[in-house]
Amino acid sequence: MKFSYVSHLYCPKCSKTYSTEEENHLCACGSPLLVTYNLDELRGKFTADDLLKRAPDLWRYHELLPVRQNNNVISLGEGMTPLVDLPALGKDMSIPRLLMKDEGVIPTGAFKARGAAVGVSKAKELGVKELAMPTNGNAGAAWSLYAARAQMSSTIIMPVDAPSITRNECALSGANLFLVNGLISDAGKIVAEAVKEKGLYDVSTLKEPYRIEGKKTMGLEIAEQLNWKLPDVILYPTGGGVGLIGIYKALQELKELGWIESDEQMPRLVAVQSEGCAPIVEAWEQGLHESSFWENSETIAFGINVPKAIGDFLVLDALYETNGCAIAVDDDSLLQEQQRTAELEGAFVCPEGAASFLAARKLREKDWIKEDEQVVVLNTGAGIKYPDTVNFEVPTLEPGDSI
Amino acid sequence: MKFSYVSHLYCPKCSKTYSTEEENHLCACGSPLLVTYNLDELRGKFTADDLLKRAPDLWRYHELLPVRQNNNVISLGEGMTPLVDLPALGKDMSIPRLLMKDEGVIPTGAFKARGAAVGVSKAKELGVKELAMPTNGNAGAAWSLYAARAQMSSTIIMPVDAPSITRNECALSGANLFLVNGLISDAGKIVAEAVKEKGLYDVSTLKEPYRIEGKKTMGLEIAEQLNWKLPDVILYPTGGGVGLIGIYKALQELKELGWIESDEQMPRLVAVQSEGCAPIVEAWEQGLHESSFWENSETIAFGINVPKAIGDFLVLDALYETNGCAIAVDDDSLLQEQQRTAELEGAFVCPEGAASFLAARKLREKDWIKEDEQVVVLNTGAGIKYPDTVNFEVPTLEPGDSI
Numbered sequence: 001m002k003f004s005y006v007s008h009l010y011c012p013k014c015s016k017t018y019s020t021e022e023e024n025h026l027c028a029c030g031s032p033l034l035v036t037y038n039l040d041e042l043r044g045k046f047t048a049d050d051l052l053k054r055a056p057d058l059w060r061y062h063e064l065l066p067v068r069q070n071n072n073v074i075s076l077g078e079g080m081t082p083l084v085d086l087p088a089l090g091k092d093m094s095i096p097r098l099l100m101k102d103e104g105v106i107p108t109g110a111f112k113a114r115g116a117a118v119g120v121s122k123a124k125e126l127g128v129k130e131l132a133m134p135t136n137g138n139a140g141a142a143w144s145l146y147a148a149r150a151q152m153s154s155t156i157i158m159p160v161d162a163p164s165i166t167r168n169e170c171a172l173s174g175a176n177l178f179l180v181n182g183l184i185s186d187a188g189k190i191v192a193e194a195v196k197e198k199g200l201y202d203v204s205t206l207k208e209p210y211r212i213e214g215k216k217t218m219g220l221e222i223a224e225q226l227n228w229k230l231p232d233v234i235l236y237p238t239g240g241g242v243g244l245i246g247i248y249k250a251l252q253e254l255k256e257l258g259w260i261e262s263d264e265q266m267p268r269l270v271a272v273q274s275e276g277c278a279p280i281v282e283a284w285e286q287g288l289h290e291s292s293f294w295e296n297s298e299t300i301a302f303g304i305n306v307p308k309a310i311g312d313f314l315v316l317d318a319l320y321e322t323n324g325c326a327i328a329v330d331d332d333s334l335l336q337e338q339q340r341t342a343e344l345e346g347a348f349v350c351p352e353g354a355a356s357f358l359a360a361r362k363l364r365e366k367d368w369i370k371e372d373e374q375v376v377v378l379n380t381g382a383g384i385k386y387p388d389t390v391n392f393e394v395p396t397l398e399p400g401d402s403i
Numbered sequence: 404m405k406f407s408y409v410s411h412l413y414c415p416k417c418s419k420t421y422s423t424e425e426e427n428h429l430c431a432c433g434s435p436l437l438v439t440y441n442l443d444e445l446r447g448k449f450t451a452d453d454l455l456k457r458a459p460d461l462w463r464y465h466e467l468l469p470v471r472q473n474n475n476v477i478s479l480g481e482g483m484t485p486l487v488d489l490p491a492l493g494k495d496m497s498i499p500r501l502l503m504k505d506e507g508v509i510p511t512g513a514f515k516a517r518g519a520a521v522g523v524s525k526a527k528e529l530g531v532k533e534l535a536m537p538t539n540g541n542a543g544a545a546w547s548l549y550a551a552r553a554q555m556s557s558t559i560i561m562p563v564d565a566p567s568i569t570r571n572e573c574a575l576s577g578a579n580l581f582l583v584n585g586l587i588s589d590a591g592k593i594v595a596e597a598v599k600e601k602g603l604y605d606v607s608t609l610k611e612p613y614r615i616e617g618k619k620t621m622g623l624e625i626a627e628q629l630n631w632k633l634p635d636v637i638l639y640p641t642g643g644g645v646g647l648i649g650i651y652k653a654l655q656e657l658k659e660l661g662w663i664e665s666d667e668q669m670p671r672l673v674a675v676q677s678e679g680c681a682p683i684v685e686a687w688e689q690g691l692h693e694s695s696f697w698e699n700s701e702t703i704a705f706g707i708n709v710p711k712a713i714g715d716f717l718v719l720d721a722l723y724e725t726n727g728c729a730i731a732v733d734d735d736s737l738l739q740e741q742q743r744t745a746e747l748e749g750a751f752v753c754p755e756g757a758a759s760f761l762a763a764r765k766l767r768e769k770d771w772i773k774e775d776e777q778v779v780v781l782n783t784g785a786g787i788k789y790p791d792t793v794n795f796e797v798p799t800l801e802p803g804d805s806i
Contacts, residue, residue, distance in 0.1 A: 076485060077508060082480020105510055168795070172742055181801050346553075348571075384788055395581055397560070400593075
């Protein structure tokens with residue numbers, strides 16, 4: 001048995017192929033590249049029972065990940081996050097079979113750790129010494145921390161408005177950190193220039209093909225946690241959309257591997273955005289296969305403030321192919337949903353996760369989600385990473401006072 | 404097979420016994436109560452292999468937990484946190500076999516979730532509707548969130564200086580939250596009065612016997628993750644000391660159950676405190692079995708700012724019985740250790756965790772820890788819960804700038 005059954009990279013637009021043994025970023029045609037595996041070779045040799053004795057982290061699926069040598073794995077124990085029943089919130093929104101995949105329970109407190117773990121490990125395997133990326137905060141935090149663990153240096157540029165805790169995470173890890181008085185797209189332009197001039201390894205969203213493989217493990221885990229059955233609907237807060245593309249890719253690979261029955265229906269995938277930044281929703285409503293740059297984007301759900309995603313066509317394809325949809329929600333209502341989730345379920349979700357719960361509620365109201373359907377909502381990070389979204393007046397006592 | 408093999412409560416001071424079928428807090432003699440199990444009945448029926456098919460959370464050990472009915476379990480998927488190899492930091496401090504048990508990777512971002520999960524579940528089983536506690540922040544956050552999930556109300560009182568994010572967690576869950584212009588001991592007095600007057604269920608540290616059972620699972624997990632062998636040393640940041648007591652109790656139970664060989668040596672347990680609040684260290688240095696109230700306590704490691712722990716004698720006994728020790732570290736140095744841990748290992752630990760890494764470093768310098776020993780450090784929470792301990796100046800660019 002090999003550690004990884006990775007085969008090669010291919011372009012989903014023009015079908016050109018590339019090697020995983022050398023640095024590759026975008027296809028010559030400008031499209032992101034995807035990783036493919038020798039699933040025919042693996043089929044039958046690797047069964048779900050093999051997982052039982054493995055640690056509860058994402059490396060339990062190493063055969064389906066791109067890192068060839070075990071000793072290149074850079075891990076902080078990320079993955080196998082809880083899939084939690086939410087009976088009270090589910091009752092409140094008439095979706096009794098509501099589940100949360102809680103990506104707050106992971107190193108760095110956000111699902112970005114998955115992409116960083118696999119991406120940094122593969123970068124190490126390729127001999128990379130210095131990486132660079134623009135970020136809305138959480139991805140930069142994760143990549144700079146995992147890079148530190150791999151003894152790699154990192155250059156990170158994030159908007160001044162990004163959650164301040166993510167700034168601390170980058171700085172503490174020793175990253176070359178810069179803020180930009182603008183959006184992630186402005187940060188992206190500065191990174192692109194630095195990559196060209198200084199020869200840094202570009203790990204911008206989807207300009208690096210392995211992050212998606214890390215995110216893919218969310219789909220593998222959901223399937224394993226549901227005993228290789230699939231839910232009816234999966235809702236995902238969509239900025240760059242890598243997680244949604246990854247989950248879709250994971251489920252296709254599991255079908256090809258035979259771990260999921262071929263007649264099992266794919267879940268309808270839902271891309272959740274904010275009304276202040278909804279390029280995917282706009283494109284989906286118009287039946288388009290690509291989105292347009294969203295001008296003057298703004299939302300409290302900072303992780304999904306992405307005006308134009310480079311993988312937009314892959315997200316939209318996944319929505320069309322699974323009979324999914326895209327939906328935008330407003331900031332005030334998502335904050336109410338965040339509070340409701342804490343009050344009813346004891347779960348302090350991040351604003352992006354709250355947006356997705358709100359989207360589930362709205363889709364149920366429209367009867368797009370049926371009452372008997374099993375629905376998985378991705379909470380992409382811990383609420384504690386966003387202290388400023390919560391404001392309460394709390395009474396202060398003096399010693400000796402009583403209540 | 405029963406879900407739980409819980410037997411009864413007993414007093415470690417006067418040996419009086421109490422039932423687990425009704426509310427019990429302290430013994431009539433003033434001591435905390437401990438839970439005991441029918442291990443003789445369980446032995447042989449329950450083997451480590453039974454765990455393989457169970458979810459990676461602390462309820463995998465339900466036979467060794469006090470909740471009798473599965474349907475009383477209130478869980479957010481807590482437990483089975485990573486036990487992470489730290490080769491670079493280990494090399495830096497000449498402890499090549501250094502491991503971190505990372506309790507930041509858990510709902511609410513701190514190990515307090517364990518005590519809350521088991522404590523709230525047992526409270527639910529006992530029919531409790533309203534609980535109350537003083538807290539330094541993280542415990543209050545965890546208990547109020549788990550109480551919300553159990554549809555129980557909670558009254559929480561914390562110092563004004565407690566980490567502000569924990570205030571948000573309590574408030575968002577709908578707790579009756581109060582701040583006190585003082586220490587946790589001042590909060591404790593106000594809670595004690597409210598408990599008496601309003602008949603609330605007191606879940607102050609060790610005034611409720613089940614929290615320790617939740618914390619105990621850290622010990623069960625460390626043993627399982629090391630394949631039922633024990634490390635040489637375990638370092639634990641000690642405020643109330645419940646985790647240390649719990650880990651010691653867990654390892655004793657595993658020996659009694661036969662999952663750990665009877666000739667396997669107990670790890671030397673180390674209580675880590677801050678120089679600004681070191682009552683256990685003071686008592687240990689004097690060979691005493693009880694600590695004295697530490698006046699004007701102050702430390703940046705807020706979770707271990709506990710001037711007098713009600714279970715101090717249990718902590719000290721565990722240190723003496725395992726040939727362990729107690730050690731205090733200073734705030735400035737622990738912040739340096741926090742940065743070193745991030746730079747070398749990509750782990751953003753909490754100040755209390757950093758204190759414990761620093762303690763390991765100091766004990767190695769003194770040769771109290773030998774170079775070939777396996778050492779487990781408890782990082783009790785995520786660094787992201789303490790944004791104010793990290794301060795960096797970061798340059799700000801304008802769109803179009805270059806680096």
